[in-house]
Each structure stands twice: as structure tokens, then as C-alpha cells.
Amino acid sequence: MEKLSFESRYLNPLTDFGFHKLFGNEECKELLINFLNEIIREEGLITYIQYLPPEQWGDTKTNRKAVFDIFCTNDKGEYFVVEMQIAKQPFFRDRSIFYASLPVHKQAPRGCWNYRLKAVYLVAVLDFVLFNEIEGDQNQVIEYVHLVRERTQTVYSKKLNFIFVELPKFRKTTKELETNVDKWLFSLRHLSELKDRPVEIQGKIFEELFRLAEIKQLTKEEMEEYKKSVLEYQDVRDAVDYAREEGFEEGIEKGIEKGIEKGIEKGIEKGTISIIQKCLQMALPIENIVFLTGFSKEQIIQYSENNIQH
8 A cells, every 4th residue: 555645635534533534423424324334235224323432341440441433323222333443453353252242231231131132233444354264255345244053054143243344355446336335445445545536436425425535624633633643554554564574474374384273373473573573663652552463551561571672
């Protein structure tokens, strides 16, 4: 991916600031509703949303917490967790399960209860490839995961739903865009590179998307925040690219060649360590390294003290 420029006409929706500016506030409710309806593929699923506090705790405030990018509910009481993730983390699949479990647990009232749940949808917009295990995975941009009965391959329950959008797999040009989903995916991946809205991307909702994405509309304070977000995004991308060059992919490939799960884990560990090393060399804030690698603040500090200096 090319270096980001502050001279672009439109925001990059994959930055933290850009994602929240286009999807995470009252002004852009209609964008989020349309995007979720198109991606989830359930007609009439959302006609109204209410944003909820993104910070969620476990049983008590001493337990592990999660801070969602966007957390909202519809008029049926169903929950939607929307995450944007720009770099692969160890145990990302486990993290998605943990995140989805919190709105499930949130529904349990005190006292008597019949356990009837409202559906939970976790929608993860990913700037990396998560599924690359079987033939055909490389062309499947949106992956749907449900609880399924193994013997019959029928859905066991639709109260827990995962939708993963792997943007690197979307390779269509503007001339190849056919559906609104195509238009959304193209916009998410290429918005900051465009000088004008392509003629192929028409419709009221996309007119609104491009209007809200105009950088020139930002206040001075918002522009400073966006610049910081762009730099953080580029730091993470640079660290990932460096780790890949320094052996992340090589470690994975060797593990696969041996056919040993342990080898794969070592490859992943090697890549993560390379990322940590690069981040520390670049003097990235500890919080950014935690976000990128999935390690705790304490683990990264300990690693720095015990390894990087030697």
C-alpha cells in the first residue's frame, strides 16, 4: 500500500479517526445502517440503530475489558459489534469470540430468566487476510461464521454471528463494480486514493459517504487528530511490512512445509517478535504495540528489558 498523504481529498476509512468519522457518530447513522445491511445480507435487519458505550467490562470491573470500535443495537434489541483491524494479531479469532460473548453476557438479568437471547453480530473489517486455509479462500472477500451442526451442516443457532470482511482480497476495478457491496468494499479500500467519486459509484448513500469523507470539511482540531491517526496507521503498516521482510512469512512457510502445528506457531512468534522489535526501534507508544501484537503492556515492557537490549 502506498504511503498516505495529508493532501488526499478524502479520509482513509481504515485509520481510527476515519473509521469513526464515517461510521461512529450520529451524523453518519445512515451510512452504518446501509453498510451493515449490505454486508450482513439479512433484509430488513436494521432500520434504526442506537450507539452504545464502546467500553465493555466482564463480570466485574476488575475483570478483562474490551473497547469496541463501534457498539450499537437496533430496535429489536439485537447487538452489533463493528471492528476495524489493520494488522493481524495472535489469537485474533479467539479475540473475536471474546468480543461477541460480552453482548451475550450483557443480556443476562439478575434473578429468574428464561435464557432467550437477542442475536449478536460481530462485523470485522480487516486490512489483512484471515482465512487462507483451503482452495477458494483467496477469492472469498466476506466470510460468514455461524454455529453449525457438524453432521447435518445446518445452522444450530443464529444468535451468534461473525462476518469477516477481508479487504486485501477485493481486487475489482471501478468498471467491475456491480452491487452495492462491491461499491462499499471498493470505497473502504481506495477512498483516500481517489480525487473524485467514480461515476460507477452512484446512489444517495454513496453521495453522503463521499461528502462526509471530504478532508477539507475537518476543523483544525479534527485535522490534527486525523494526521496523528494517519501516522499511527502508517507506523503499524511499516512495522508489519518490516516483520514480513525479516522472516514472518518465511517462518510460516517453514512450519507449513513440515506440516507441524508447532512450526507454524514458531513462525507466528518470530513474526510477532520482529514486529515488537521494529515498533520499539521506531519509538512507537506502548499502547500502539499492544494494539498491533495482542501482547499485554507488561509483556512488551518485560520483553524490551530482557531481550531487545541484549
